[in-house]
Amino acid sequence: MNPPSPAIVTQSAVSPLPRWALLLLCLAYLVPGFVGRQPWKSADITAFGYMLELASGRTEWLSPLLGGMPPETDGLLPYWLGAWALQASPGWLVPEMAARLPFLGLLVVTLVATWYGVYYLARSPGAQPVAFAFGGEAAPADYARAIADGALLALLACLGLAQLSHEITSYLVQLACTALLFFAVAAMPYRTWAPAIALVAGSLGLTLAGAPAVAALLAVGSVLIAIIAPVQGPREHRLAWAWAICAVALVAAGIAWGLDLWRWRVAVAGAGGKEWQSLARLFLWFGWPAWPLALWTLWRWRRQIADRPGHRHLLLPLWFSAISVATTILTQPSDRALLLGLPALAALAAFALPTLSRSVGALIDWFTLLFFTVSALAIWVIWIAMQTGVPAKPAANVAKLAPGFVPEFSMLAFATALAATAGWCALVWWRASRSRAPIWKSMVLPAGGAVLGWLLLLTLWLPLLDYARSYVPQIHAVKAALGTAPGCVQTVGLSRAQVAALQHHGQLALQRAGLQDECDWLIADIAAWPASERMVNTSLWEPVATIPRPTDKNDHLLVFRRAGPAR
Template sequence: MNLPTPAIVTQNAVSPLPRWALILLCIAYVVPGFVGRDPWKSADVTAFGYMLELAQGRTPWLNPLLGGMPPDTEGLLPYWLGAWAIKLAPTWVTADMAVRLPFAFLLVITLAATWYGVYYLARSPGAQPVAFAFGGEATPADYARAIADGGLLALIACLGLAQLSHETTGYVVQLSCTAMVFFSVAAMPHRTVAPALALVTGIVGLTLAGGPALAALLGLGSMAVVVWAPGSDTDHRWRWALAVASVTFVAALIAWGLDLWGWRIVDSGSGGKEWQSLARLLLWFGWPAWPLALWTLWRWRKQIISAQGHRHLLLPLWFSAVSIAATLTTRPADRALLLGLPALAALAAFALPTLKRSVGALIDWFTLLFFTISALAIWVIWIAMQTGVPAKPAANVAKLAPGFVPQFSALALVVALAATVGWFTLVWWRASRNRAPIWKSLVLPASGAALGWLLLMTLWLPLLDYARSYRAQISGVTAALGTSPGCVQTVGLSRSQVAALQYHGDLVLQRAGLQDECDWLVADIASWPASERMVNAAHWEVRAKIARPTDKNEHLLVFRRVASAR
């Protein structure tokens, strides 16, 4: 017996979101963050350091090292992508910009795979709205398109997506591969070639990006969904289940051959503060998708527990559950939660046909106030940085980022002004007309998130670069070393510090204890004095103590070998 669906949708409610508007929103979200900035601390610059080492032929491709240290993650594919990009890029493209190009493409793939995945889920028989006695209900294609628009808007609106999706790390590769697997299983009842290619690319790519366990779990869960909820009248469930199982098995063999399997479960017996931190992360990271996802689970609860198997609910529910479980049991937690955002957005999209008008109005007003106030705050602080007025914000910036010199960019100002005008135009449009489309409640959240990200990455980019990159600190180190320092020994430096010294300082580094031929030594203050097996402290004198301007706890010590020790 078919259970009644909670979705009651008229044809008028699925009027399309203009493609030009959706594409423009995606461009405004994707491009900022990949253009015009330095590699940021610490995962971003660390990954870039390995990519640069590979591209310059200073380390093996199957066992990359940075300053003599292997990566702290097992996945090799992200480093290969960045290294290939550096080698293929023309000479006028900087190395850090070159590595961002494939990762920007991966973010585009994530957005596209989410849209198409939600679209095909919405074409499932169990997802269709109620059929009216005299007609007028939404047609399946238009309904699926409207739900897919809502899913993509929900993904862009997630606050945790902005920064992490614009880094050049393995987690961006894992995100795009997870989205491809999600699309593949969603589209299997309707297409053949595209889902097959996405399945192989997604599961194998996720494995090579350092997530073999996630690939195995997503593959096994997807196989169960394919068998239990085929999603179409044409029953090819066993053929697709065999395909999913085969690809998952091959990926597991690849992980075994490359020694990618590892136990990463952390101790769950942490103190209350750790659990409070996880709770805060879960609260804001997926906002506003997770409240809508919970509403979906409530309104569609009878379909979830029915024996029929509704793939439009079970598939995103499994992907979200795996991501949340990884968040609670592995570190870094935010990177694990990132992989579940496409599925969470899909669940959120299926709440749209069931929302009451009062709930939609509440979302609109909250979003309008939050993002408008945030945008005004960004503008006020930028004006204060440029003019010194208002005085208090300018003083706060000077206190938090000592030594920062504001920079003016006419291009950044024009882009920020255009985005702000667009935001207020959208607010007027939303308040005055077109209240019928079911995707309307997520237009302001997605546009507000894109606006905030764009303003930060234009108006505040010099400040953020100063605060989050190593350039200012490395400039101090190179000034202390002088011209042509030759080789420089290092003690206790992290991977990110080594990468920053090699890229920003163009230094030839050598780990202390390997040889004893360098006249200069750079050490992290936390690791000094070093072990006598590594370096004889009596042979070195401090020449400079260089701090990161925005971190009082991070200092680099620059030493010169004393004349008697030569």
Template sequence: MTPPTPAIVTQSAVRPLPRWALLLLCIAYVVPGFVGRDPWKSADVTAFGYMLELAQQRTPWLAPLLGGMAPETEGLLPYWLGAWAIQITPSWLLSPEMAVRVPFAALLVITLMATWYGVYYLARSPGAQPVAFAFGGEANPPDYARAIADGALLALIACLGLAQLSHEVTSYLVQLSCTALLFFAVAAMPHRTVAPAIALVVGMLGLTLAGAPALATLLGVGSVVLVVLAPGSSTDRRLPWTLALAAITVVAALVAWKLDLWRWRIVGANSGGKEWQSLARLLLWFGWPAWPLALWTLWRWRKQIFSRQGHRHLLLPLWFSAVSIAATLTTQPADRALLLGLPALAALAAFALPTLRRSVGALIDWFTLLFFTVSALAIWVIWIAMQTGVPAKPAANVAKLAPGFVPQFSALALVVALAATAGWCVLVWWRASRDRAPIWKSLVLPAGGAALGWVLLMTLWLPLLDYARSYGPQVRAVQAVLGADPGCVQTVGLSRAQVAALQYHGNLTLERAGLQDECNWLVADMESWPASERMVNAARWERMAVVPRPTDKNDHLLVFRRAAR
């Protein structure tokens, strides 16, 4: 016997979110962060450095090197995408860092679209439908599915951990988009053929080539089981999809083996409690506010989860979320692993909407309203203090945390920030009105607030964030010591990010240190000095400067000039 569904939804509650409003929200979330900023420390600028090396044909495509160092992540696809973008984009049209961001912005758009359509097809499942009323008036399946999908997209945008990591040109954004494509493919299999097949191949192979073959294999195996157990699907349709899923999973595993992408990445937590505490904090804020709603879904739909019918609309996002959380607890970096589970977590959160009580929805609204309004007010006050010096205390704090920073004024940034703030006020006014029918209403303020905060940071605070998070100021200080034409520069102990920053921001020709080198300048990381005598004869070098990063007391570069013989 099929357990009763907990969703009780009327037709008036599934009125769709206006498409223009949803599109505007997505644009406001995607574009800021990809436009107008420098590559940031450290994964962002490191990935960009490898892409630049490949585009300029200075390293092999199958074994890229940056300063003689191989990538920390084995995935090759992200570097290929960036390098191809640089090569095909005219230099007069876009700068290299902007050309790289175009395909990665498209990947974020694909993530949002795949999440929406995946949840839409899950909500069309028989077990996901709301209770049928005795005299009619319940939500019809297409409108209900559209409303649930709108809620899932709002929940994804509202997740606090998505903002920064989804705007970096790293392998993790490629993994995120490929995971979302795989999620969509399995969700849409009972309803479509061509689009899920394409998404399945691209998602599985892309996830493997982006450096996550184990994750691709786990998601593929779990998806095979879910397709086999899917209720309401004919055997004629399930068998081809089962074979296709199994075949592409095997192919992806073989590709990873052929390219030597398999690595043991499981690490244990430290013996003390600090690591577990940091993981707990990460789990708490990274997926907020989707994870409380996801837990509510697990509770209200528990009978369907444990029933023999195997309801895909619950088990599929639950499996994707479980794999991501397991990777978060056992691998590093933890936040990057948790990022891949956000689309599935948003899907679980969306199925909580038909079961939320009005008091819970009101609590979400009030908390979100206070949190994002106070945050936006703080961003504006600090920006005004940077521009005018009033209030004095925020201006003094900025000067202390970012010594040497000179505030910049941009009329365009101000106009965009004012428009975003006005949009937030309109959204709050709409939510406070009597229009309480749509089931996605409880996630409008969280998504709008997250987009508002991101837009304000990427407009009003962008010069400050560039100064604090990029290597530009430090590299310019190094250039001032080296002079106009330093020739080749030897390096000792530099990280991949430092090498990429010196090559791009400083346009320097770097060579790894050696006793036989003829370069007149040497740049070393302070923690790596003095270097081994096999690499550098310290007696032959005269220290010229110690160049710190203005916002990091532990990141210093030493600049040496070859001593006169």
């Protein structure tokens, strides 16, 4: 006998979130970060550099090089997507925006796949709320729609999603493909073609994006869940899907083998304790506020988890979340690995919503209201200080942290930020004006606050963020030191990001030191100088300038000119 569901939900509690409001919220989250900004240091500009090299035909598609260096990540699919977009883009579209268009689509795929995946999980018999003796319980389709709305809001509210989901790196591709796999396994009992396409695209995409081991582990758990946690339907149907998952996983593994994508990247945190403290902080803020609700789900639905058959709505997101947590602990970079678990974490959080008491919901609302209102107020105050010099202390702090920064005023950015702030005030008034019945109500303020903060940062603070996080100020100073028409420039010890920035922002023809000896100029990273005599004869070069990144005391480029005539 299955234990009773902890969800007690009436039909009035599953009224749908207005589609226009949900779409507007997603649009406000999607556009900032993809439109109008410079490539940021360092994964963002590095990936963009490889895309430019591929699109221009200066390197091989199966073994791309940037400044003579191969990518740090093995997955080539992200570079291909950006390069194809660059080649297909019209001339009036700036390269940065052209390369971002496929990744904008991938973030849309992530949001849509998460919504539909949770929707089909909530249609499972084990996920349904308690049936009332005299009727009035929530209808299955309406209940599933409300839970899916709550999951999408929880995903948007996760603090760790914002920056990483707007960078054109392999990790966004992996996130979208993980969400596709999640949707495929969730929808298998109800649909055929859409889950099949998502299964193939997700498995192959995750493999080609550099995560074949994650794809294999997710496939193993998905096969087990398809067998031991079925929904109503013939056994042959469940076995057919299990065999399909195995077949696709084997094909993906074969492709990974053929492209030499299998790597052993285990990097356990050291015994000193600092790495574990850093991991603890990462877990604390990255998935906030979804992870506390996910833990609450595991507690309230614990009997259903123990009674495995019929409760795939818990086992599937739990497996995907567990794989993400394990890879976060065992691999680097940790935050990129944890990113892949956010859709599943949001799904678990959504199933906590029908079990929350009124007092817990009120606590979430008040904490969220205070946190995001204070954060938005701080963003506005600092922006006003940058524009006017008043208050003096925030203006002085900005001048200290970003020396040389000249504030800019944009009417479009100001109007957008003002409209977003007015929308936040209206949302707070709506939430506080009366007792709202829908079960997704507790996620409205967290999602709205996260979107507000992200939008304000990428409108009011965009010039400051570009100044602090991009290479543009430093490269402009390098260009000034080189003068007009410098010709070829030798490089020593530059990172991939620095090479990409010099080639894109500076439009410089770079040559690695030792490959030829005809350049009049040399640029070196300060950490790599004095260079080895085998790379370059230091006596032939006279220093011209030392150029720092304004916001990083440890990032300096040295500019040298040949002491004698070029050979």
